[in-house]
Amino acid sequence: MAAPQRARPWLLLTHRQALGLMLLPYLLGLVGLIIIPALLALGLAFTQYDGLSLPRWTGWRNFTLLFADLRFWAALKNSLFFAGVAVPLRGLGALALALLLNPPRQGAGFYRAAIYLPTVIPDVAYALIWLWVFNPVYGPLNLLLINLGLPAPVWLVDPDLAKPALSLMSLFQIGEGFVIVLAGLQTIPREVLESAALDGSNRWQVVWHVILPLLTPWLALLTVRDLIMSLQNTFTPALIMTGGGPYYATLFLNHLAYEEAFDGFRFGQGAAILLLIVVISAALLGGLWVLIQRWGDQSDD
Amino acid sequence: MTKNQAPSGLVHQYAPRRPKGRLAFHVFAGSVALVFLLPFVWMIYVSLQTPGVTLPRGFEGFSLPNAWHNYARIFEMLPLGRYLFNSFLVTGLAVPLTLITASWAGFALTQLSARWRRRLILVSVGALLAPLTALWLTHLVLFTWLGLINTYGALLAPALMGSNPLFVLLFYWAFRRIPVEIFESARLDGAGVWLTWRLIALPLVRPALLAIGVLTFLSYWSDFIHPLLYLKSQALYTLPLGLRQLQQLDQTQWPLLMAGAVVMTLPPVLLFLIVQHYFLQARWFSAIEH
Numbered sequence: 001m002a003a004p005q006r007a008r009p010w011l012l013l014t015h016r017q018a019l020g021l022m023l024l025p026y027l028l029g030l031v032g033l034i035i036i037p038a039l040l041a042l043g044l045a046f047t048q049y050d051g052l053s054l055p056r057w058t059g060w061r062n063f064t065l066l067f068a069d070l071r072f073w074a075a076l077k078n079s080l081f082f083a084g085v086a087v088p089l090r091g092l093g094a095l096a097l098a099l100l101l102n103p104p105r106q107g108a109g110f111y112r113a114a115i116y117l118p119t120v121i122p123d124v125a126y127a128l129i130w131l132w133v134f135n136p137v138y139g140p141l142n143l144l145l146i147n148l149g150l151p152a153p154v155w156l157v158d159p160d161l162a163k164p165a166l167s168l169m170s171l172f173q174i175g176e177g178f179v180i181v182l183a184g185l186q187t188i189p190r191e192v193l194e195s196a197a198l199d200g201s202n203r204w205q206v207v208w209h210v211i212l213p214l215l216t217p218w219l220a221l222l223t224v225r226d227l228i229m230s231l232q233n234t235f236t237p238a239l240i241m242t243g244g245g246p247y248y249a250t251l252f253l254n255h256l257a258y259e260e261a262f263d264g265f266r267f268g269q270g271a272a273i274l275l276l277i278v279v280i281s282a283a284l285l286g287g288l289w290v291l292i293q294r295w296g297d298q299s300d301d
Numbered sequence: 302m303t304k305n306q307a308p309s310g311l312v313h314q315y316a317p318r319r320p321k322g323r324l325a326f327h328v329f330a331g332s333v334a335l336v337f338l339l340p341f342v343w344m345i346y347v348s349l350q351t352p353g354v355t356l357p358r359g360f361e362g363f364s365l366p367n368a369w370h371n372y373a374r375i376f377e378m379l380p381l382g383r384y385l386f387n388s389f390l391v392t393g394l395a396v397p398l399t400l401i402t403a404s405w406a407g408f409a410l411t412q413l414s415a416r417w418r419r420r421l422i423l424v425s426v427g428a429l430l431a432p433l434t435a436l437w438l439t440h441l442v443l444f445t446w447l448g449l450i451n452t453y454g455a456l457l458a459p460a461l462m463g464s465n466p467l468f469v470l471l472f473y474w475a476f477r478r479i480p481v482e483i484f485e486s487a488r489l490d491g492a493g494v495w496l497t498w499r500l501i502a503l504p505l506v507r508p509a510l511l512a513i514g515v516l517t518f519l520s521y522w523s524d525f526i527h528p529l530l531y532l533k534s535q536a537l538y539t540l541p542l543g544l545r546q547l548q549q550l551d552q553t554q555w556p557l558l559m560a561g562a563v564v565m566t567l568p569p570v571l572l573f574l575i576v577q578h579y580f581l582q583a584r585w586f587s588a589i590e591h
Binding site: 015018019020022023025026027028029030033034035036037038040041042044051097100101105107108109110111112113114115116117118120121122123124125126128129130132133135138140172179182225228231232236240254257258261262267270271274275277278281282 | 413
């Protein structure tokens with residue numbers, strides 16, 4: 001192994017050192033920008049901290065204050081609603097559209113592009129578009145409903161409808177899940193489908209007994225990612241469209257954490273909410289895991 | 302290596318072949334596509350309405366709107382040109398930085414010993430579970446210490462680490478499909494890690510490179526919360542903050558708001574339309590194209 005040694009004249013690095021150097025930016029970022037900040041935030045949950053003076057240890061006080069706060073329970077309910085209703089619907093939509101548009105048919109490429117397009121629209125712009133769509137007086141949605149002779153609700157101003165409205169608009173930004181399912185479908189070997197077809201199974205039987213079980217890991221990936229994203233990361237639409245109202249009907253947990261920390265300068269309180277979000281998402285992911293296992297067992301029979 | 306996989310679309314078995322079935326497919330898929338395109342069409346339609354005029358409430362008297370001056374108007378109301386430039390600057394720096402650091406890490410992962418690779422992948426997946434909102438809290442404090450508040454350093458810091466552990470993992474999956482022998486023979490020929498990465502690995506994962514580049518572009522271009530938290534002076538604002546300002550200036554000038562939304566949406570949509578063919582092939586992970 002003398003040859004490779006000579007061929008590295010400009011930088012005397014061993015293979016391992018060079019690899020380490022390549023990994024360094026990522027490792028530094030992983031530790032400095034994610035792991036340590038996440039642990040610090042975890043610690044902040046048990047303190048009182050306004051961002052100016054030093055954090056003061058208060059134990060479980062932030063949590064007892066939260067549990068006495070009606071806004072917290074409203075936000076919890078809203079977040080669980082979104083996780084339980086919007087996330088499964090988004091997954092089903094992505095699955096159905098990918099099954100429909102995976103076969104190479106004329107025009108399929110155009111339809112796929114059309115499905116992905118809303119996902120490309122930046123959050124702020126997307127929120128403004130739907131603010132207009134849901135506008136009770138001028139919005140195209142109510143215009144259509146009125147012309148059809150149907151009742152025209154006030155959507156975002158109605159505490160019962162604001163959340164479903166936000167869920168509805170999220171159903172059109174499913175490009176990422178759509179691509180994940182498409183990628184999963186591409187990994188299914190042709191022979192598997194051919195032999196299923198030879199058995200005389202019809203289309204739905206093929207989908208149900210052959211395609212879906214093979215897609216399980218991809219569907220799990222999609223759902224996990226969507227759960228995490230929707231519980232923990234995205235609240236820009238609600239922030240812009242409703243500000244969490246009416247009557248906290250669209251106040252999500254992460255939005256509440258944001259308000260506590262950055263508007264109210266109660267960083268400890270904000271961190272406590274975030275810690276609870278992590279616990280809740282972990283519980284939901286655990287439940288999902290059990291469901292997938294069960295389903296896998298059933299389809300083996 | 303892809304012998305046992307159909308190269309594209311393999312579900313002919315349940316695809317209807319009769320002309321009647323084909324028509325049904327186009328009617329159905331076409332209506333779905335239309336629904337997905339409608340918000341986009343509405344945005345452009347409203348952006349060209351004359352502001353202040355009551356919008357038509359029925360479909361009678363429909364005519365194509367042509368108030369192109371709305372676009373000039375919003376650039377006069379706010380320094381949107383400046384914001385647009387800033388957005389391009391941040392995104393233009395973030396995308397190449399991310400692609401380099403994320404592909405470095407993804408490539409190095411394929412070369413590590415199995416034990417270290419497993420550990421690092423586990424940590425990366427774990428990092429994906431950390432709520433971003435929790436990171437904002439401590440990033441704000443960290444960036445204040447480092448004097449990065451009100452600079453693009455605060456926005457670009459994640460790009461130095463590949464922006465998102467997901468991108469690193471995507472690169473890793475793409476590189477993993479390249480037969481190991483190729484790397485080994487390159488190494489025996491005297492190519493170091495850097496040369497192998499640049500000359501052999503990257504060209505073989507072009508679909509993944511493109512897809513991750515687009516995802517990075519979209520995430521930095523649309524980013525609203527980070528600029529909101531870290532940027533204080535208006536001269537540094539990016540487009541999402543500008544759009545928010547426009548909304549706060551006047552909530553009811555729908556044509557102007559929609560014109561702003563169009564300005565913000567056009568660059569990502571154009572980019573997407575250019576690359577969509579590769580992007581939607583869903584073959585990001587296929588390393589070698591035959």
